[in-house]
Amino acid sequence: MTRPSRLLLSLVIFALAVGLLRALTLVSHTPLLAIANSFDQARYTGCFELFPDRPPPIRPDENSPNAPFEFYRFLENPVRLCYGSSELLLQGTTAAVYGVQELAGVERHSVRWIGYLRLALLTALVAAFCRAWWRRGKPAGAVANAALFALVLTDPADTMYFNTFYAEATALFAAYALFNLVLLYHGQERTRRGVLLLGAGALLLATSKIQHLLLPTVLALVVLAFGRRHTGRWPWQGYALLGGAVLGALFQFAQLSRGDLMMQSIRSYNRAHVIFTGLLPAVRDPAATLVRLGMPARCAEHTGKAAWQMPGMPEDVCPGIEKLGRVRILFEFVREPMAAVRYLGNGLAALNPWLPRNLGHVEGEILGKLPARFVSLNGVLDRVPPLRYALFALPLVAAALAWRRRPVSAFAPSETSSAGDPLLLLGAMTSALIVATLGITLAGDGIADVAKQGHLIFNASLAWVVIAAIALAGRLGSQPQREMLTA
Known part of the structure; x- marks a missing residue:
């Protein structure tokens, strides 16, 4: 050489x-350093009925945005959750390790695995x-x-x-x-x-x-x-x-x-996000846009809000939203081209920070x-x-x-x-x-x-x-x- x-x-x-x-x-740091759960984790760990170790009154799949948890348990959730992903290869390996620990009498399992x-x-x-x-x-x-x-x-x-x-x-x-x-x-x-x-x-x-x-x-x-x-x-x-x-x-x-509750919820939230955080902040007249889309003009008060900030499921708060597809929304950008430009600009501005600050x-x-x-x-x-x-x-x-x-x-x-x-x-x-x-x-x-x-x-x-x-x-x-x- x-x-x-x-x-x-x-x-x-x-x-x-x-x-x-x-x-x-x-x-390996103590206390645990990680990204807190915004609920997204539950759609994967739900495949193994694995959820954070928290007191029983808290639903196993409830999000915990304030801080991450180190310890998890195998718990039965009221609603079956499972989203298929290549992520499940590593999670399945980890769940198998936890299964071996269960045989040894260990019921709380560290996420550090x-x-x-x-x-x-x-x-x-x-x-x-x-x-x-x-x-x-x-x-x-x-x-x-x-x-x-x-x-x-x-x-x-x-x-x-x-x-x-x-x-x-x-x-x-x-x-x-x-x-x-x-x-x-x-x-x-x-x-x-x-x-x-x-x-x-x-x-x-x-x-x-x-x-x-x-x-x-x-x-x-x-x-x-x-x-x-x-x-x-x-x-x-x-x-x-x-x-x-x-x-x-x-x-x-x-x-x-799929038509299960988890997928219905994902579609509902995603649709609401496109309309209320994407389309409406970009158009000149949100109320008029909502009326054209077949929704109540009063829903303009939710402009800029994420679905989880609304006082209920989007379909209940703003009837008619469940009928909207991406193609129909796209026509609004054809009607108002500058709205598409503003939408893209807002998206670029929102592409920050690399490390989420809204989660513990x-x-x-x-x-x-x-x-x-x-x-x-x-x-x-x-x-x-x-x-x-x-x-x-x-x-x-x-x-x-x-x-x-x-x-x-x-x-x-x-x-x-x-x-x-x-x-x-x-x-x-x-x-x-x-x-x-x-x-x-x-x-x-x-x-x-x-x-x-x-x-x-x-x-x-x-x-x-x-x-x-x-x-x-x-x-x-x-x-x-x-x-x-x-x-």
Whole structure:
């Protein structure tokens, strides 16, 4: 191993160690540090009848936004809850551990089990990708993954979800693996293993959360278009992604069409959020808009309110809302185009902070916040909006350049120029993730919870900056060697 190689390997090991220590410190902290339950967790833990350990008068599935709970019990809930998700793979493993504990007489189970499982899985994933890039003869890829682990993936805005039963961590892991796989197989010949891995990654991402049901499909279309543009052929990687994506989307649409009480409630709340937090704040005359939609004008008093802030179920408060579909709402934006512009602007403004401030972070405290000693990029992004918007815009610039057939600069990697610059492919995929995630969130749930539903947007944007910086530095460093070899 050459001296530069030893130096790069040392950087990889150091970054992995920093990230692991950073995450372990938060996951093992006492009192528990995590995101409090906004009810979303119950739709997953309900599959196992697993709920927070609270006094009997409190319904097992009742939300607890003030603070997270460390201990859970197997309890019978009055209403059966279960939303299928790839998140259930880790939760099922955790529930199995709890089952073994039950046999030993333990009835209260720590949420830290799944926290440590998530950390172990993420560390193994990152280490595996570092090794894969290194073996492929691209140490910059290994350095980029290790740096991403230390700077982004173990940021408290991510690891605060580890000791929870939310699906955000699963979505993050699936997206991280999927993007890596696309870049690893970029410009490579088709293999059965590659097809299976890409398809599985797309399936896991599509089934992680409702908001991501179409995301892998969008990513597959970007990969197909990029390959077609640069090689004149439809790349097999895009078809592999599309296969898993379609299966995942069909699974999600089948769930959304269920008629049980939980799904009825989700549809009711989502519809109300689109109308009251999205449409009405954007139009000139909310009362007149409601009348056109067949609802009482008096409902305009709820403009800007989330469904849980209304004095009852949306259908009871504002009769007629249950008949409205997304297409009918879309016509209101056709009638008033500037309302669509304002809606998008409101959505972008609501895409903050990365770490939810409307939910408690510390066990035993009322809306307690993450201690200051746990440094997070969330702070600077929250305080400096221009920096946040620039972060989201940078991948869009790369996406605009991604469709040029000729290399953008002399530093583009010559060995993959025929298939297109992988860095620009990453930019195009990141931009697609930003647009698709924000678009699906606004269309499906208004702006009631954009920041939390847009969790992947922050991660993808930050990852793009880290990876682009390291890739460009590596290319700049290799350019003098290229010139010497060709002189």
